[in-house]
Amino acid sequence: MTSQRQSALDRLTANAPFLARLAELNPGDVTRFLADGTDAALAQIDSPAVDDNIMAALRHWRGQVALLLALGDLSGEHDVAATTRHLSDFADAACDAALAAAFAERVPDEEPRGLSVIALGKLGSHELNYSSDIDPILIFDPETLPRRARDDPDEAAVRIARRMVEILSARTAEGHVLRVDLRLRPHPEVTPIVLPVNAAISYYESQALAWEQAAFIRSRASAGDRALGQHFLGAIQPFIWRRSLDFRQLKEIGAMSDRIRDHFSQGQALGPGYDLKRGRGGIREIEFFAQVHQLIYGGREPALRAPATVDALAALASAGRIDSDVAARLADHYALLRRIEHRLQMVEDQQTHSLPVQTAALDGVARLDGLADGAALLALLEPVVADVGSCYDRLVAERAAPSGALPRDEDELAPQLAAAGFDPPAAALRTIAEWRGGKLRALRSSAAVEALETVLPELVRALGAAPDPDAALTRFDKLVAGLPSAVNFFHLLAANPALARIATRILSLAPTLADALAVRVDLIEGLIDAHAFDAPATRDALFVEWAPGLAGLDYEQLLDRVRDRVGERRFAYGVQLIAGSTDPLDVARGYADLAEAALQLLADATVAEFRAAHGVVPDSELVILALGRLGGCALTHASDLDLIYLFTGDHLADSDGARPLGASTYYNRLAQRVTAALSVPTAAGKLYDVDTRLRPQGAQGPLVVTLDSFERYQREEAWTWEHMALLRARPVYGSDEARTEVERIIGEVLARPRDPNSVGRDAAEMRAKMAAHKPPKGPLDVKGGPGGLVDLEFAMQFVQLTRGQGHDPHLGTALTVLVEAGLAPRTIPQAHDLLTRMLVMLRLTAPDGEPATAAARRLVAEACGQSDWTQLLAAHDAARQEVGNWWASIRPDDMEKEREK
Structure with missing residues (x-):
């Protein structure tokens, strides 16, 4: 390692005059680097005190940091990511020190607050160059900014901000600290250099341009009042990360790269004079590649909002947005291009991105990086630039509009x-x-x-x-x-x-x-x-x-x-x-999981709102029971939700809030609000229809009952058809303890012995009433027609209740149990699957029972595993025959005939 450090120092001394001068001025730092390494040497540097000597102290500090980070980079002790992170941390600290000094000069008895530095660009993503500008936006809060008694807050903020910039940017005998470019603020030609926070929020919410949206991908509150900065950035997140995409903006962002290529045409081709930042296949194109994908997907996927380019590429690959091999290659290319960019800037502390035109200067940059000469450097860059340019060209082609306009004649x-x-x-x-x-x-x-x-x-x-x-x-x-x-x-x-x-x-x-x-x-x-x-x-x-x-x-x-x-x-x-x-x-x-997720979220929010007004009923909670297709985890696109609302605890108790309610009133009102949360149309539209008629005593009974009342009703009063419905009941809301108790009640009710003849007669009577009340819509009513899904469920439920087996709300699982026990024909699961697939597909393609189009018929047939519509109809008829036979075999009249034989 010592030899690598000495090699770094030798290359620096021979090829980077600016750093060589810093090495002469800071021999102690060089000695510590050679002996102990970069990090140990950096740890010995003290940040300057905020006093009258702040300008000179900051410049000396910057020289020490620049020297040691260059040595760490050249020796391989720091990679590009570590180097740019250290440079960014230094810039943050320098801005804090300069801002503190500006406040101290104007309001010496006050703590700095009410003014925030919002870093954009490479400082915003912790990727700062050796000799980069910083591109902040400065905002202030008129209510909290300390100022002199007679100062106007706007004027005070401008004076403090101007002094901060002067401390950082003014070139003195010791050089400068950071070049500060404030032109990224809104309308820089007419606006002051520091903006009131509310005015800035209003601008970005209503007037900002496409390039400004892209710029804020890499943004953070980097110095000053960070709480203020984070409030500002939080407020404009919907502007930065839009769920609704504006492809005009994406076109504009992509066109920025084209304009850069045109404007800097002399630096596009690889060779002496090539622009590492703006040239074809350069740094900017990797950054744009990541940012365009982030703008497309980041509004919906927060995990993609990584500010740093390499982190963004990794996140995009992890999410499947870009090919992982492309992401890995571009990350490697980015590190190489940034490393060579740093070598250019090390030479004379210039904000340059272009390879030297003169052969000797190009050779010097190459040797600084440890290469033999400029030709070796160009050979190193050639495949990198070609690959980056190719990746970006494909991105532009993907986003480009189709060509070949249609004639008007x-x-x-x-x-x-x-x-x-x-x-x-x-x-x-x-x-x-x-x-x-x-x-x-x-x-x-x-x-x-x-x-x-x-x-x-x-x-x-x-x-x-x-x-x-x-x-x-x-x-x-x-x-x-x-x-x-x-x-x-x-x-x-x-x-x-x-x-x-x-x-x-x-x-x-x-x-x-x-x-x-x-x-x-x-x-x-x-x-x-x-x-x-x-x-x-x-x-x-x-x-x-x-x-x-x-x-x-x-x-x-x-x-x-x-x-x-x-x-x-x-x-x-x-x-x-x-x-x-x-x-x-x-x-x-998936439809069922989606409905259950919505129910959980909206019920949680409704309960929280209700508790804020009325408190809680001690030792009590709301429980929601799903039945029907939601209970069985198999909804269609337009299914409603069959729900029963229950509550635990004492129905005579009162809630403990500012406006207390008796438990029954409390939960009836709460359940009404949960139903409304699920079903009432808002500006965003409608969610689900909710059907609560399966509750105890139906539409005539209370909306919510206690678990005790529910259990008593199911044991003593419920009709057979209600127990049939209970076979598809599943608690979907409530604590684990409450759900377990509901499952116990259901399990015990369903497990009790029953007379098959009585159950059969009740089931047949109920099925006849259903058929009379809601006759089949046509031959393709796979749910309500003869041998359809309703008949299948009635047959299942008869067997489940009378034989005490297969008590699972999921029809497929329950059918498997019944078939394996010899209680259902082996063909019934296949019939169930076919009819269910048809139901799901026809709810989309022929929702009102109208005949499906020829194309839709092909689609439905293929989704049901059949080659064409004719084959599907044949399979459908066979399935309904199987179901019809099974249902007929357990109806009371057929059972009576069987006994007579």
Whole structure:
């Protein structure tokens, strides 16, 4: 290690005049470095006192730090990440010292507060260069900033900020500390150098530009009043990380790189004079590569919001947003490019990024890095620059709009439309002419028309490939007609051509999803996320995913946010079905987990709100029991939620809040609010319909009863059909202890001996009433028709109650138990799976029982494992025959005939 340190010192002395001068001025630091290493030497440096000598002291300190960090870098004791972290920490401390000195000069008896340094760029991400500017935004709080008695707060803040900048930037005989560039603040040509915090928040919430959004990816409160800075950054998080993407902004951000390439054209090609920062394949392109992906996905995935470039690449790879090999290569390339950039800046403390043009100077930089000459340095950089440039070019190509605009002349356009699938093309010609003419409100601006022309070629191809192109075009036209502006929607489709094809498939095959998209067109943005086609998430996974975005919201905001999240996920699950990427049985389970997650979150929030007003009932809690398809963990896209509300403890107790209530009143009102939280439409739309008619005594009984009352009712008063419903009951809300108690009650009620004849007669009577009240909608009513899912469940429930086996709310699990016990035909599980898959698919493709289109029939058949619609109908008939036979075998009249034999 000693030889490496000496080699670093020798190379520094021979090739970096600025650092060589610092070595002469600080021999003690050099001696400690050679003997003990970089970190030990750094530990011996004292930060300067805030006094009248602050300017000279800071400059001397900076010289010591620059020397030792250069030696640590050249010797290999620090890698690039450690070096830039140390430089950033020094800059933070220097800003704090300069700000403290500025306050001390103006208000000597006050502690520095009320003014914050918001670091952007490389300082914001702890990646500062040796000779980089720092690019802060300065904000102040007029209410807390110390000032002289007659000072205007704005004027006092400007004076303190100006003095801080002078202490850091003024060049004296000892040099400077940091160059401070304040031009990243809003409208720098007219605004003061330090901004009131509320005015800054207002600007970024309403007026900020695309490049400013990208700049704040790498931002932090780095010095001064950090609490103030963190408050400011917290307030503008929705501006930085937008869930609703603006692809015009992404285009602008990408165009920044193109402008840089054009403006610095002399430094684009690798060779002497190459610009390591702005050249093709340089540092900026790696940073933009990471930032564009962060802007696309970071609004929905907080884990991707890492400020540092290498950390961001790793996070993007971990989340599956970019290829892991690309991330690893770019991280290595970034470290090499930054290392050589540091070598350039070590030579004379210049803020340069370009390789020297002169051969001797280029050789000197190479030797400083330990290479033989400039040719070796260029050879080292050549594959790196080529790879970075290639990765960035692919990113630009992916984000670029399709080329090949459609002609405006109808004689030229008609054959193209016919070739795309609109044959005859008359209707499509008319609709496109209306779009171009601004007939629709969403297409009356020049920006909207420009966006339309950008996406139109891909849109025509996608719509023309639909099973019924004219019908798909009509639905798309209706969708656009409902938008206040189509600009961002068209830019979204242009930037992601696959979305145009998905949107067309939705419009052609799934009326339920098409209706949802017409209400919330931003739902389609969630499909950009590759994880939108992952297996449906579990309830616990949803909690983890949603938690960061729900923290700190008030009750009304939470209601809206949960509706947004559920709507997005439910839409994505529906698209998975339309895309044929996921088994309908898995999606049914996903729908149930989604509903349960929403119920848990909203019930928790409602309980907390209610307790704030009325306190708690001692030794008591709300318990929610799910029945029906939610109880069985198999919902469809539009299923309602069958719930029973219960509470533990003494019904005569009172709550202990400022406005106490008796327990029964307390829980009835609380349950009403939970139902409202789940079902009442808000600005974000509707969530779920809630059906509570399965509670004790049905709609005539109280909404909530105690566990004791529930147990007594189930033992003494409940009808057979209520116990049949109880076979799919599952507690979904409440403590573990309360859930266990509910499960005990249900288990004991279901396990009691029963007369098969009595149960059979009751079941048959109930089924007949259901058929009379709600007759089948048609031959494809797979739920209510003869041999459908209702008959299957009635047959199951008869066997479960009379034989005391298979008491599991999940139908598939219960059927397996019954088959293995010889209590159900071996063909019934397959029949159940087929009918359930059909139910899930038909709820999307033919939600009102209308005949499915030919294309939808193919889709449903494939989702059910059949080659075509004819095969599906044959399998469907066979399954219903099996179910019908099983149900018929246990009806009372058939059992009586069997006994007579």
